[in-house]
Amino acid sequence: MLSASPYPALVRAGYRRRSVYLTASLAGLFTNTVFGLLRVAVLLAVVAQTGSTAGYDAGGVSAFVWLGQGLIAVVMLWGDGELSDRVRSGDIAIDLSRPWDLQLALLAGDLGRAGHAVLFRLAPPVAFGALLLPFRWPDDPVPTLLLFTASTVLAVVVSFSLRFLLDLSSFWLLDSRGVRSVYNGLGGVLAGLTVPLAFFPDALRGLLYATPFPAILQTPIDVFTERDGLAELLAHQLLWAVALLALGRLVLARATRKLVVQGG
Amino acid sequence: MIVETRGLRREFRVGRIGRRRTVVAVDGIDLNIAPGEAVGFLGPNGAGKSTTIKMLTGILVPTAGELRVCDLDPVRSRRELARRLGVVFGQRSQLWWDLPLRESFTLLRAIHRVEPGAHRERLDRCIDVLGLAEFLDVPVRQLSLGQRMRGEVTAALLHAPDLLVLDEPTVGLDLVSKERLRVFLQEVNAAGEVTVLLTTHDLADVERLCRRLVVIDHGTVVADDSLTALRSTFGGARELVVELVAPAGPLDGLPGVRSVCVEADGLRQRLAFSPADTTAAALIAAVAARVDLRDVTVVEPSIEDVIRTLYATRAPS
Incomplete structure (x- = not known):
């Protein structure tokens, strides 16, 4: 009898690989929290003027900041270029x-x-954030947390697919650091890390939702804070997840073909 | 046949755009390897060994020629072939760097979908023979090179491949580690479980493991024979080293001796002879008739000499 699919074991291995670097996780956590404090201070000052900005009150911006600070690590907004390095070193052959x-x-x-x-x-x-500052918990915790989980998984898939494509560019560029650093610079603003995308003018926001960026960070936060139009937001995530995975397959097939045909 | 190639050829386009030229890395290699063989694949740097191995494993498509490995077309059936092939690259790792060695084996079991019982059995054997027990729980990144290579070989064998390809598996290893690996590989191959194709620059590997040698240079096979046969064809002279009781002049004029080399002021002399011309016994008798002998040794042509001769005779003019 053949054993089951290898992929669950690979999920576990992905978890284990991180768990061996506990100190690095704690250091990252510390950094994220410090930056969170800075960001929340600024945004609380903004909403304090009016009591509420674009539907965000004090609890709302606090939830936005702390979820965002955590999610950048979960979705790995800034990729480590591991695959890119393997392409460059030739370990991709393995x-x-x-x-x-x-x-x-x-x-x-x-x-x-x-x-x-x-x-x-x-x-x-x-x-x-929830213990020390005003924090907006979901009104309807059970369904919201389930949706938040689904939305976070989709966010990881979208973010993975984009990083995958960026890394694959190494097959042609040899060094993907350039494109990756542009992505890393823009990603935060476009995904809704710096300020909520709801703060953007409508026209710009419409343009942003034509890209996959909001699906990486803003959407799971919006799901958690139970903002309007969740069905559309989730559909947007799902669509980009599927499209980017498909594109990734296509590019990988081309890259492999290039490697196999041209050598390297 | 496990490996079957006919007229295998691979060209690369190199150089900048506008000044491109074609380099032929592999130039018509015919290679047949039967199940159970242990073949040493030798050649100087740049001879085309790695290119050939890449084609055999399906990560490089041949420019021309026919190629079948385990009865599969490597490029078209790369994933299928991966189940039947074990590959060890001395310079690369297939283990999970951050995780304890043991977890790489568990992952490989899942990836190759090996039945747990069979996996356990093979792993236990490798743990036992290669002495992995003491570092199974150490992360791969902390292993010494020798320990890691033992892990790599285990990783390549856990799914019971038909063909084991070893690309410089002993590079950088100390003598004890090398020996341990060779003994193990020899045993695995002798048990008839796996066909071995080995590239190396360490000729002791070949001497210990391979009954057959394929030597390539400039992309073509320059020799394909048993080590013994290659030795007698290309090995040239055996050497009789005689230690004398008293210094003597060069022992010229002995029948069958091609050259005489005098050392230690005539106390030691090296007489090169070909087995075709005379025997060691006859030569010793002839020397003993002329001078008083203290000691004699017969030196076989080393495999290094054989290979050096091969490379030299085929060098481009």
């Missing part, structure tokens, strides 16, 4: 000579990594 679907295998590992980040990078700052 990944390609395994009897697995490479994209699915890496996604599985990334989901495991994200699971670890939920426990060690998301939960603590949220607890910290």
